[in-house]
Amino acid sequence: MxxxxxxxxxxxxxxxxxxxxxxxxxxxxxxxxxxxxxxxxxxxxxxxxxxxxxxxxxxxxxxxxxxxxxxxxxxxxxxxxxxxxxxxxxxxxxxxxxxxxxxxxxxxxxxxxxxxxxxxxxxxxxxxxxxxxxxxxxxxxxxxxxxxxxxxxxxxxxxxxxxxxxxxxxxxxxxxxDVTGSEVGGAAKNAIAVVSGISTGYGMGENARAALITRGILEIARIVEYYGGNKETVFGLTGIGDLIVTASSEHSRNFRAGKRIGEGLSIDEIYAQEPQTIEGFRSIKALYHLAKKEGIYLPIICYAYEVIFNKMSISEALTNILSSELKEEKIE
Ligand SMILES: NC(=O)c1ccc[n+]([C@@H]2O[C@H](COP(=O)([O-])OP(=O)(O)OC[C@H]3O[C@@H](n4cnc5c(N)ncnc54)[C@H](O)[C@@H]3O)[C@@H](O)[C@H]2O)c1
Missing domain, CATH: 3.40.50.720 (NAD(P)-binding Rossmann-like Domain)
Incomplete structure (x- = not known):
């Protein structure tokens, strides 16, 4: 054919x-x-x-x-x-x-x-x-x-x-x-891959990265649910599978771009160096606006947006995340 x-x-x-x-x-x-x-x-x-x-x-x-x-x-x-x-x-x-x-x-x-x-x-x-x-x-x-x-x-x-x-x-x-769950999982995991890169570039340890990825999966599930996809799809190849391959690999442009943000580069400096597509930045922007408009709880993606697009320092973002109310770990 x-x-x-x-x-x-x-x-x-x-x-x-x-x-x-x-x-x-x-x-x-x-x-x-x-x-x-x-x-x-x-x-x-x-x-x-x-x-x-x-x-x-x-x-x-x-x-x-x-x-x-x-x-x-x-x-x-x-x-x-x-x-x-x-x-x-x-x-x-x-x-x-x-x-x-x-x-x-x-x-x-x-x-x-x-x-x-x-x-x-x-x-x-x-x-x-x-x-x-x-x-x-x-x-x-x-x-x-x-x-x-x-x-x-x-x-x-x-x-x-x-x-x-x-x-x-x-x-x-x-x-x-599940078209919706598959599409949204692929888009949202790029956002979390950028976050994982930021944590690596900033010199946070593997403990922090594992925690960000895990809490990030919950954000992906909330996004999939909002769009009307099946939450279960997040646990398959198009969700966690794709996140695993992207979230800590130098092959991933999203991870590499996040890493450079963590090392102190601006988004403009990264775009000047990397002519190829970096979908994760765009996903973070789209999901930040969605979270604000629809009241979806996406703290990791929203702080990533503040760091990348509003020049919030990474230390301020981390302080905000760590000083939020202590609570029970709920998988929802
Ligand atoms: N690279 C990977 O490993 C990979 C794997 C799976 C999915 N994807 C996804 O595939 C998509 C493309 O990624 P990529 O890595 O190939 O990006 P890329 O930047 O390497 O390639 C994009 C191509 O699109 C072309 N293009 C841009 N604007 C165009 C237009 N208006 N009309 C026609 N062509 C146009 C560019 O010239 C370029 O050749 C992204 O959404 C990415 O997330 C990439």
Whole structure:
């Protein structure tokens, strides 16, 4: 099958190799001509890896939308809505959308499934799924064993994605019906990964990091519940699984970015050094505003927002957290 990928960055180009390994052909659309040229010259745009020749890349979006019925969305969430609008203007046939990005729309806090519903004409929307879980592109590109979950309300679609992406050597995909829980878990864990990085960069010990991650999981569960997902989903690959892989790994851009905040760099200095997508900062912003508006109790994420965006010192944030009322540990 010919499959379209929107966004040929670290993750999109890596999934392209996986799909070719599984016997498919891939056409990638990316706005960045340098990435497109690299892919067409069989170079991965971010890793020192030779890509298969059956991956084609283009800066012409209609060259992709006209040829495929499965479109994988691998772009940063901040550009998701405008890109969906561009896609919608070009569609002439029913198309499946598979989101592999991890985040919420920064301004509205909306999930990618909501953006797809809002922007894609229902007569062209064949179905929607999210494919997510613990997955560093750095490892998948080296064909290291990875387990993901494909969530869709359309069981036939999640099973098709399971078939397309799974293989016997390094990729195993589970199915799920919980689109909301899977999407929100993937977005919220990036926020906690940034916090974990901040604690590491600031020189807090492993005790503090374990506590922040554990209390962070409870915040993820509250967020999933608010959006209407299943709390149980948080305990699977798309929640805790993804948090474990992200929250203490130098492979994770979110962890690394948080670490630099902990070491004293500002968000602007980090963006100047790191051209690639850092979804965690945007998730923290979206979730902070949600917490304030809807009264959801997210103290760790809210103090992370104050530190990153309002220049609160880390010591002040810690004093506030540690001096809050002492209470019973409740898992809720
Ligand atoms: N890197 C990983 O290991 C990984 C794993 C799983 C999920 N993800 C998620 O996948 C998404 C993409 O991450 P990434 O690591 O590939 O980021 P990246 O920054 O490496 O790549 C993003 C790509 O999108 C392209 N792009 C940006 N704006 C565009 C536009 N308007 N139109 C078309 N293309 C555009 C960029 O040129 C770039 O090639 C993120 O949401 C991330 O959380 C990443």
């Amino acid at each position: 010919l499959i379209g990928i929107i966004g040929g960055g670290a993750w999109g180009s890596t999934l392209a190799q996986l799909l070719v390994d599984n016997g498919h052909r891939v056409i990638i659309y990316d706005i960045n001509i340098k990435n497109v040229e690299k892919i067409n010259n069989r170079q991965h745009p971010f890793f020192n890896v030779e890509l298969p020749s059956s991956i084609e890349a283009t800066t012409n979006l209609s060259a992709v939308t006209s040829k495929v019925t499965y479109l994988i969305l691998a772009i940063p969430t901040r550009v998701m809505r405008p890109v969906l609008q561009q896609i919608n203007a070009l569609l002439t046939k029913k198309t499946y959308f598979i989101d592999v990005s991890k985040g919420l729309e920064p301004e509205s806090g909306k999930r990618i499934s909501q953006l797809v519903e809002e922007e894609i004409d229902p007569k062209y929307l064949a179905g929607y799924a999210v494919l997510t879980g613990p997955s560093h592109a750095e490892e998948v590109i080296k064909r290291k064993i990875t387990l993901l979950t494909a969530a869709s309300e359309n069981e036939k679609l999640s099973k098709t994605i399971q078939e397309i992406f799974s293989n016997n050597t390094y990729m195993r995909v589970y199915t799920s019906f």
